[in-house]
Amino acid sequence: MAPESTPLEILKSAILLEKKGKAFYGQVASQASHPEVKRFFELMADEEIQHIKILTEQFKSYQESQRFTFAAAPENTENVADKVLTRDLVDAIAAADYEAAAISAAMAMEKKAIQLYADRAAAASDPEEKNLYSWLSNWEKSHLAFLSDIDREITERIWHDNNFWSF
Secondary structure, three states: OOHHHOHHHHHHHHHHHHHHHHHHHHHHHHHOOOHHHHHHHHHHHHHHHHHHHHHHHHHHHHHHHOOOOOOOOOOOOOOHHHHHOOHHHHHHHHHOHHHHHHHHHHHHHHHHHHHHHHHHHHHOOOHHHHHHHHHHHHHHHHHHHHHHHHHHHHHHHHHHHOOOOOO
16 A cells, blocks of 8 residues: 555545645635625634544544544534625625635635545545545535535626626
């Protein structure tokens, strides 16, 4: 087994990916001028912190016992979109070039995470490892879904504002 495909190396890669996401969302939040936009990106950073904690726990467990201990998804994982996805948020993001560009970058990061987790879930023979990565992949898919909704709204506004519609 190549070093980069061992469970510990995959967990390290996943933790690093989540830390990069946390740093990215935190940076965008710190530069956002609109309170709702700031809150949105802070919540996204908090989601990444939750992922880091889960992955770190699994890293420690695997390092100590050569086992994953993720038997079930943690409870109380509310959807960020349900908390903050409002018309005002979309309006504020659409009005700010930096935050609008950040949505596209965030979508790319979420796609990368989904791919990593989905691939690992498919390859895992340990049921707890498979459960962990399937659950993380699904959580990242929910992030991608509402980021895509925001991106689609922004795109449609740009098309409308620039008379790109054919009707």
